[in-house]
Structure formats: C-alpha cells, structure tokens
Amino acid sequence: MTLFSKPGFSRWWSMVVKEFLQLKRDRLTFGMIVGIPIMQLTLFGFAINSDPKHMPTALIVNDHSEITRTIISTLKNSDYFEIVGELPDEEAGRRALAQGDIQFVINIPVDFTKNMLRGERPAVLIEADATDPTATGMALSSLNQVFEYVARKDLTGPLAQLVPAPPPFEARVQRMYNPEGNTHFNVVPGLMGVILTMTMVLMTGLAITRERERGTMENLLAMPLRPFEVMAGKILPYIVIGLIQATLILIAARLLFNIPFFGSIFSLYFATYIFIAANLMVGITISSLARNQLQAMQMTFFFFLPNILLSGFMFPFRGMPYWAQIIGNILPLTHFHRVVRGIILKGNEFGDLWQSR
Amino acid sequence: MTGELAIDVRDLVKTFGHKRVVNQVSLQVKRGEIFGFLGPNGSGKTTTIRMMCGLLTPDSGSGTCLGYDILKESAKIKRHVGYMTQKFSYWEDLTMRENLDFVARMYNMDNRREAVDEALEGLGLTERANQLVGALSGGWKQRLALAACMLHKPELLLLDEPTAGVDPSARRDFWEELHQLARKGISVLVSTHYMDEAERCHKLAYIFNGNLLVQGTSSEVIASQHIGTWAIHGEHLAELSEQLQRTPGIEQTVLFGTVLHVSGSNPVLLEKQLRQAIAGTSLKLEPMETGLEDVFIYLMKHTQVNGDKAV
Ligand SMILES: Nc1ncnc2c1ncn2[C@@H]1O[C@H](COP(=O)(O)OP(=O)(O)OP(=O)(O)O)[C@@H](O)[C@H]1O
C-alpha cells in the first residue's frame, strides 16, 4: 500500500512548504531552534561540573608539628581543597558550615602527633557539608590518598614502621573512553538527546495545536487533504530542524569542548534520525490530546521531566532502582544516550549498538 | 443519485455533552438555489453545516451532499464543496498570494497561477498580493476567505456568515456574484443574520435551539405563521410598545425608531386593541405586510415560550 498518491504527494509537499514559510516568519520559534541548543550547551557544557574542585575549607589546628604541617601543605596543594582560613574551635567550625561559608572543616586534634607516634592511629576529623553528595564525594575520597602520601613522605627512618605495608597487589585502573574523567565528555553528547527531545516534542506539539487554536485546522480538514498528509507535512520540517540542531551540537562539541569522535558520523546521523522521528511521534500524540498551545507546552514538560531525570543524562542509570530503570528504558532518550555515547566516545558500530545496554 | 438536490439531509442529530445542539434537522437544497440559513446565536447553524460537509459526524440521521453520502463519502464532498468557516481560518502569517496558492495546491488545480491571479484581480487586491494576511482589515479578510473558498470552482458553496463585518457595497457585490453563480447552476447554502440578505435568498430555513422551525420561500415562511402586522408612526413609541406588550391579542411589538411594528395572530382582535390604544393620540396606524424579521422574532419568542412550558 502506498501512503502517497501522486496528488497526495503534491499536497504533502505544499504542506511542507507552508510550514517552512510560517517558520521563517516566526522569529521566536526560529530563535528557539538555534537558541536552545546554544544556551543549553553553554550552561551544561561550561557551567556544570560533577567533579568540583577548589572547595572552601577551614582548618582547626590544635597540634603543631612537622607532620601536621605537611598534612596542611599537602591539602593546600591538592585540587580539591582551598584553605580559606583557620578557626579557633569546633563551635566556630559548625557555625561556618551551617552558614554555608565553607564546605569542609578539617580538625587536627590535640596530641595528634604524640598519639600517632604511640601507634594509636589518631583521626583527623573532617566535617563536610554533605547536603549535596556530588559536591563532597570526590574530595572526600581523595583524602586517603593525601594521607598516604604524607605518611610515606614524612615518616621515614625508624618511623617508617608506623606506615603499614602496602597490599601485596595493586589495582591498576584504566579509565576507558574518558581517561581524564572529563564531565563534558558525558554531558555534551547527552545534551544532544536532551535538546532534541525538548525542541522536537514541543515544536510538533505546538505546530498542530496552533492550527487548531487559530481555527485553521477546520480549514485544512475541509480541504481534500488527508489527515495523514497534514501530519506528514508537519513532520518533515521538524526532522530537518532536528538534524540541523544535531549538527550544531556536534560542531560545538568538536570546536568548543574538544570531544573526540571515534565512531562513524553516518551511524550517528542515522540514529539521530530515528530518535527525532520517535520524538515527533510523541509530539503529535501530545498535540492530539492538547486543546491549545498552553496545554501542549505543559504536557511537553510533563514528558520532559522523567526524560531528564531517568534517562541517565543527569544521574547514573545504574544507580536507579529497578522500577525507575524500567521507566527509563521506556523513554527514547535513554536509548539514544547509550547510542550516542557509544558512537562518539566508544566508536561503536551498529552491531555493538544493537545489543548495547 | 439525487440529481436535482444539492443537499438532501434527513433527521440530523448532534449532541455535545448533554446538550442536543441539532435536533432532527432535515434540509433540502435544490441545485442552482441560494438557500438562506437563519437562526439566533447558538441555534446550531454552524454545527449543521459542518455535518453536511463531512467535518462532523452526526449522532444519527443521514443524507447526501451533491449526491455523496455525508457519512461515508466526505472525501468526495470536500473536493466539490467550498466551505467558508464562520471564524476566519486562513493563515495570517502567509501572504494573500501564498494563501490562495496553498488552497489551489490542496485541490491539485492545474491552472494554479491563473486561478490565483484571477482571484486576486477579482478582489482588486493584485498590488497587495504579497502583504501578510494578518495585516488586512476584518472585512478584507472576509473577502479573501470568500475568494479562497470559491477558488476551486465548487459546485456547492457552504458559507457560514460570509458577510459578517463586510461593508454594504461589498456585500451587494457579493450577492450579485452569488446570484450569477446560482444562474450557472452552483448551489449555495448561506447562513446570515441580515434580513436584507435573507430576502435575497430563493429559500430560507429558520433554526432555533437545534430545531428547524420553518423552511420555504420568504413568502411561504411569512404566510406559515398566520400573523398580521400593523405599523404605528409617531414619536415616543417606547412607552406605547411596553403597554401594548401587556395587551391581550398582541403578541409582539418591535420598535424601529419612529415606527412600531405590532403583530398578532388574531387579526380582528389585533385591530380592535390597536385602535383602542391609539385613540385620542396623534399617532398614525396602518396595516402592513408582515416582514421576515417580524416573523423570525415572533418564531423565536414563541418557541421560547413553548420550550419553557415543556420544561
Ligand atoms: N465543539 C463543540 N463542543 C461543544 N459544544 C459545541 C461545540 N460546537 C458548538 N457547540 C455548541 O452548540 C451550540 C450551537 O452552536 P453553533 O455554532 O452551531 O451555533 P450557530 O447557530 O452557528 O451560532 P452563531 O450564530 O453564533 O454562529 C452552541 O450552544 C455551542 O455552544
């Protein structure tokens, strides 16, 4: 069965032309097409970092010795801690944490050195403002390394016995696909799906409800145009727009963020095309439910939220409970993330992608 | 095939929610006839028209439009019918030419360019063809819509208040054109609130609260209600009008400036009451032909009363 007869094709094409003409005159929508990718790229790409460094840290030092001085200077040199000053006591530390002036209080207790030399393994107390776990996590896990470094450096000669022997084996980690643990590498390809979801669903949703809201749908339906031709005519322009957006993002990824590209550009565009089509279907579904453009907008955001949260864009997919993973797996964006990261960062081919999880 | 009838629908019913908007409406429009469709706001005119051109499926009832079944052959109906919606429904962010061209493409017209040029010329808008439609005045939009729905030379025009907001001279031109089209065998169903337009139709139908109350030529419609009407000429008629409304035998008074139309269904009683009422004043009383407007207002008031009783 052919969907288009010859006159049908011509009607469909006229729909497409009309849509482009209207789009050309609609400055706001046009601005959105270009503006949303650029804005989101800038915000997510430059502003967001899930591995924050240089966090304000206050010290409470109640024991001054060579080893505590080394600890402090090593902390100062680490990327994670920015020592902003010394506080007299724990009370002051608590207050500073509560006010949010600092992220960490590092407290070296009285008799630290003495107890250490006695082999009592005294503790350096660290109080962290852990309201946002992402902010503190990496910094805290770096502390043990700091201490081990200090111990090996300062505890030499007879004191060396205080340093426990390293385990007889070691972990050799190879960070694949993103050796420097660069947040951009994850976020920027992820943004491609997020931006496409947002603009594609919203725009088709609006494009069709706009006709209804302005009464022009009645006219379209009164003409010998079949509903399929209306829909297909509405879709094509947005597929083109989606591909343009994807290209913009890819160019930005390359030029602004230096993201390596290992896979085939053809595979990527093919995947993008399918993804755009999936989103347009969602948009059309929304437009058939919404009575006006405002409702279409609200529904789009209702759809957008789980996409952002459960697709693995914001938070690691594997960290989600089973039920959330099931929901996530229903969303096109989840799969698109995997595919895009697979192609861009891992150089996956179709065979790999088909089975990728 | 119903060769002679352009529209032949029977017992159309449409319910929105709990409200029966169109109730058992049957309409016959002959080919080459201009058929006026009248009724107060919200009476179901637009809904009926939408059912006739296949845009809305009736809950029950059946019929044909240009010989095509309104339930099953809406695609064919759309091809041969020109429907002008009540609300302006062309694209304001396209130019006039683009709008007309789009319509022409939708009907797969071969001589697109000429047809569009001709339509623009007919409108006298050739110089402004590349202006955005959104910038047109209301009346011009209306005229553009008319031109657009006639572009594909339909055999039947369904016009939903086509002249609302159009100036008198343009309205006259428009009706001239309708009559010319009718002479060529094109049928027209036109809804309107203007009495002068109603009088220019070959046939009329009056719908009220979804019920078709009368159907026929203008004189048939007037005769069907068996009411007599008198005119009272003079000043300060408002008080008299109020007083007469409470008088038995007088069913309706309509004030037009210095003329008061008074109607009633019992001619003898009506005349007696009127003579009494103006006795001793300088007012002038004379019998007159009952007009369409008098009949329509009468119909409306009467049905309302009946409706109230039924509740
Ligand atoms: N899609 C709809 N959903 C619900 N109710 C509707 C719908 N369309 C029309 N109605 C109702 O049906 C009734 C008849 O409406 P319709 O538009 O047919 O009246 P009309 O005779 O064309 O009035 P007007 O002279 O004001 O144009 C109105 O009460 C209206 O509220």
Ligand SMILES: [Mg+2]
């Ligand atoms: Mg109406």
